[in-house]
Structure formats: structure tokens, C-alpha cells
Amino acid sequence: MDGRIALSNGVSQWITGSESRARVHRMRAEHDAVLVGVGTVLADDPLLTARTIPLPAKQPVRIVADSSLRTPPESRLVNSSGLGRVVLAAATEGARSSERYSDQAEVWQVSGHDGRVDPKRLIDRCAVEGINSIFVEGGGKLAASFVKAGLVNVIQWFRAPILIGGDGLPAIAALGLTEMANAPRWKSVSAERIGDDVLETYTVLTD
Numbered sequence: 001m002d003g004r005i006a007l008s009n010g011v012s013q014w015i016t017g018s019e020s021r022a023r024v025h026r027m028r029a030e031h032d033a034v035l036v037g038v039g040t041v042l043a044d045d046p047l048l049t050a051r052t053i054p055l056p057a058k059q060p061v062r063i064v065a066d067s068s069l070r071t072p073p074e075s076r077l078v079n080s081s082g083l084g085r086v087v088l089a090a091a092t093e094g095a096r097s098s099e100r101y102s103d104q105a106e107v108w109q110v111s112g113h114d115g116r117v118d119p120k121r122l123i124d125r126c127a128v129e130g131i132n133s134i135f136v137e138g139g140g141k142l143a144a145s146f147v148k149a150g151l152v153n154v155i156q157w158f159r160a161p162i163l164i165g166g167d168g169l170p171a172i173a174a175l176g177l178t179e180m181a182n183a184p185r186w187k188s189v190s191a192e193r194i195g196d197d198v199l200e201t202y203t204v205l206t207d
């Protein structure tokens with residue numbers, strides 16, 4: 001209810017109900033790629049596959065924004081490359097670090113000015129690879145970067161009847177705004193009840 005996606009210690013399982021989680025798998029299946037920040041990989045060790053019934057004909061490409069390649073080679077993600085493509089979008093140079101992942105994950109260099117993965121360059125690389133729809137699943141820091149860069153056209157989030165409090169991790173991390181006029185505004189498109197949760201959909205308002 002209060003826009004938090006995890007406790008302050010990173011625990012996020014489970015906030016929403018099983019129907020919402022099943023819907024997330026459908027959302028993954030409907031996109032060419034699923035993207036998370038490395039913070040989510042380190043906290044949750046997720047697979048990020050679309051586990052729908054029946055399974056989708058093709059799994060989305062699973063991408064981690066991971067500037068200095070902190071994704072553990074022993075993670076479930078890296079070790080499930082047999083289920084579909086795994087990409088680590090990095091800002092570091094050098095093939096030596098990518099050797100850690102042998103053939104299990106591709107490493108793309110998409111560095112920005114701040115030594116981090118550059119959202120725009122990552123999108124451009126995706127386009128070159130034929131990846132045209134990207135489901136940014138979190139966490140809050142990565143989501144904030146994409147919102148800030150103006151690269152998000154739809155927000156869909158599940159609001160569960162639970163309070164986590166201000167010490168929890170926010171769905172959208174700091175945007176560094178000082179003027180209300182600069183706050184990105186969204187159009188509320190729908191609110192759908194899913195079990196005990198509500199799935200809210202917003203589209204970006206462009207001027």
C-alpha cells in the first residue's frame with residue numbers, strides 16, 4: 001500500500017498474492033526481455049524466467065544491469081542459461097571478467113558517464129539485438145534511472161494490502177527533484193483487482 005517493494009534488509013517474498021505473481025509471469029512472457037538491477041539478483045537470486053502454463057514458445061531474454069559484474073557465476077540466473085539467453089549489461093572493460101561466466105552469460109559493454117550502465121545505451125543495444133519490448137522488473141534504483149532517462153512508457157504495479165513503512169525499499173528510488181513541475185506525470189489507465197491486490201496501470205504523459 002505504501003509503495004515499498006522490500007523490507008530494509010532486502011526481504012521481498014512475498015508481498016503480493018499468488019494470482020499477482022502468476023500475472024507477473026505472463027507479463028514476462030509478453031516482452032522480449034526482462035531487466036533487473038544487480039541489487040535484485042544479489043538479494044533474491046531470481047531465475048526471471050516466464051513460468052506460465054503452458055510455458056511460452058520463447059523465453060524473454062534475461063538482462064541484468066550490472067556495472068562491475070557483481071552477478072555471482074553460481075547464481076541461478078547464470079546457471080539457467082539452458083532455459084534462455086542471459087545478458088549482463090556492464091560498464092567495466094575487459095574480457096577477463098566476462099570469462100568468469102564462460103558461455104553461460106553474454107556480457108555487453110554499455111557504460112555511461114558515471115561509471116554505471118547507461119539506460120539509453122542499453123536500450124539502443126537491445127534494439128540492435130531485435131529486443132523491442134523490455135519489462136523493467138526492478139528494483140527501485142534501476143527503475144528510477146529508467147524513469148529519469150524518460151525511457152518508461154507504461155508503469156504497472158501491484159498494490160497489496162500490506163504496509164512496510166518508510167524504512168522499506170521504495171518502488172522508485174531517488175529522482176533528485178527540486179521542482180514539482182519537473183516531476184514526471186502519468187495518466188491512470190486502469191485498476192484491476194487481482195485476488196487481494198490491485199494492478200494499477202499508468203501511461204506516460206507527454207507534452
Ligand SMILES: NC(=O)c1ccc[n+]([C@@H]2O[C@H](COP(=O)([O-])OP(=O)(O)OC[C@H]3O[C@@H](n4cnc5c(N)ncnc54)[C@H](OP(=O)(O)O)[C@@H]3O)[C@@H](O)[C@H]2O)c1
Binds near residue numbers: 009011043068116138
Ligand atoms: N517487490 C518486487 O516486485 C520487487 C521487484 C524487484 C526487486 N525487488 C527488491 O528490490 C531490492 C533491490 O532493489 P535495489 O533498488 O536495491 O536494487 P536494483 O535496482 O535491483 O539494483 C541496483 C543496482 O543496479 C546497478 N545498476 C547498473 N546500472 C544502473 C543504473 N543505470 N541505475 C541504477 N542502478 C544501476 C547498480 O549496481 P552497480 O553499480 O554495481 O551496477 C545498482 O546498485 C531487493 O530487495 C529486491 O528483493 C522487489
